[in-house]
Amino acid sequence: MTPAARIAAAAELLDAWRAGAPAEKLLTTWARQNRFAGSKDRAAIRDHVYDAIRCLRSFAALGGAATGRGLMLGMLRAAGTDPDTVFTGLGHAPAPLVPEERAPGPALADLAEPVACDCPEALEGLLRESLGADFRPVMERLRQRAPVFLRVNIRLGDPASVAVRLAGEGIETRAHALSPTALEVVAGARRVHLSRAFAEGLVELQDAASQAVADMMPLAEGARVLDYCAGGGGKTLAMAARGGARHFAHDAAPQRMRDLPARAERAGVAVQCLGGTALGEAAPFDLVLCDVPCSGSGAWRRSPEAKWRTTPADLDRLTALQEEILDRAAGLVAPGGHLAYATCSLLAAENGARIGRFLDAFPGWVLRSERRLTPLDGGDGFYAAVMRRPG
Numbered sequence: 001m002t003p004a005a006r007i008a009a010a011a012e013l014l015d016a017w018r019a020g021a022p023a024e025k026l027l028t029t030w031a032r033q034n035r036f037a038g039s040k041d042r043a044a045i046r047d048h049v050y051d052a053i054r055c056l057r058s059f060a061a062l063g064g065a066a067t068g069r070g071l072m073l074g075m076l077r078a079a080g081t082d083p084d085t086v087f088t089g090l091g092h093a094p095a096p097l098v099p100e101e102r103a104p105g106p107a108l109a110d111l112a113e114p115v116a117c118d119c120p121e122a123l124e125g126l127l128r129e130s131l132g133a134d135f136r137p138v139m140e141r142l143r144q145r146a147p148v149f150l151r152v153n154i155r156l157g158d159p160a161s162v163a164v165r166l167a168g169e170g171i172e173t174r175a176h177a178l179s180p181t182a183l184e185v186v187a188g189a190r191r192v193h194l195s196r197a198f199a200e201g202l203v204e205l206q207d208a209a210s211q212a213v214a215d216m217m218p219l220a221e222g223a224r225v226l227d228y229c230a231g232g233g234g235k236t237l238a239m240a241a242r243g244g245a246r247h248f249a250h251d252a253a254p255q256r257m258r259d260l261p262a263r264a265e266r267a268g269v270a271v272q273c274l275g276g277t278a279l280g281e282a283a284p285f286d287l288v289l290c291d292v293p294c295s296g297s298g299a300w301r302r303s304p305e306a307k308w309r310t311t312p313a314d315l316d317r318l319t320a321l322q323e324e325i326l327d328r329a330a331g332l333v334a335p336g337g338h339l340a341y342a343t344c345s346l347l348a349a350e351n352g353a354r355i356g357r358f359l360d361a362f363p364g365w366v367l368r369s370e371r372r373l374t375p376l377d378g379g380d381g382f383y384a385a386v387m388r389r390p391g
């Protein structure tokens with residue numbers, strides 16, 4: 001496909017996305033129905049679609065319309081590319097520009113701040129309040145693609161020698177300040193899944209801030225550790241790789257943990273998955289981590305659709321669920337043990353406010369550590385707090 005044909009395909013997909021279909025599903029269906037497209041075509045179309053979703057407001061303003069065509073036009077203008085070189089109507093390229101599309105519009109620098117930095121209208125007040133002086137730089141960062149990070153499984157290799165192994169497979173990496181186990185992939189990211197290093201459990205794909213959260217967890221020798229909202233088990237595995245403790249995983253949707261036993265085996269660690277009844281029998285635990293469901297606002301570079309589809313009412317539902325999970329998990333912590341709370345949210349309502357409420361409701365518990373990370377630190381936005389139960 002020509003670059004222009006890829007842009008035409010992305011414009012069509014964006015129109016279907018605006019009608020409500022999830023981007024991932026649209027891209028998979030498109031690939032199935034257009035077998036002539038190669039992996040480079042699919043990757044380029046995916047990049048255009050996700051870039052446009054990340055930059056929805058600014059691209060629409062620069063392109064003069066929030067349609068797929070307007071968004072692609074805005075994307076070209078934002079990049080300083082002359083749209084006439086793409087909108088030629090030749091072959092599978094988009095149709096030539098009509099006079100209204102050609103009329104000079106605003107430049108990126110002239111757009112109002114929330115439009116220029118692609119801030120969702122529905123959450124602007126909360127984001128400003130939560131981020132303070134970092135509002136603009138964080139929102140700007142969320143317009144960009146997310147970096148790819150690997151977590152080195154320190155049970156099986158040290159980061160420096162794993163980096164050399166990866167380089168031998170065409171994957172260039174560099175260490176990252178957020179975590180001693182993190183390697184940022186600077187070239188060859190698409191090779192990771194097929195690499196021997198990945199197959200042998202030397203590395204997992206995991207955001208560096210997520211690794212930093214796992215690093216914060218107090219893991220005493222012989223401690224019994226429960227990942228209460230384990231999902232796919234990213235944090236369970238990161239904690240287990242540190243060694244010394246016994247690890248348990250639970251999730252309200254147990255099917256989310258279905259790959260965890262195989263991933264644990266590949267990583268050379270032991271993790272026991274617990275359903276509801278078994279959980280009660282296995283309690284108490286020395287550490288319970290609640291990596292709760294949240295707005296995901298810290299990860300909008302990776303999952304930009306949520307940026308436009310999360311409403312204040314969703315947030316109310318989420319904060320109520322976060323509170324319920326914390327209260328229930330507190331009952332699983334042994335006297336003198338720790339309860340940890342984590343989100344990939346930038347919003348104070350899901351972060352410090354939840355911990356403040358918990359400490360008010362549970363006298364005697366003390367806050368031991370707390371960390372806020374934004375994409376300005378390099379990885380996703382994260383919040384984590386560790387509290388200690390009275391002995």
Ligand SMILES: C[S@@+](CC[C@H](N)C(=O)[O-])C[C@H]1O[C@@H](n2cnc3c(N)ncnc32)[C@H](O)[C@@H]1O
Nearest residue numbers: 229230231232233234235251252253291292293
């Ligand atoms: C942010 S995700 C966890 C991600 C995971 N810890 C990781 O690092 O890959 C939140 C998880 O909480 C689970 N969850 C939702 N409600 C829950 C509840 N009431 N109790 C336990 N888990 C719950 C969801 O099914 C989801 O898998």
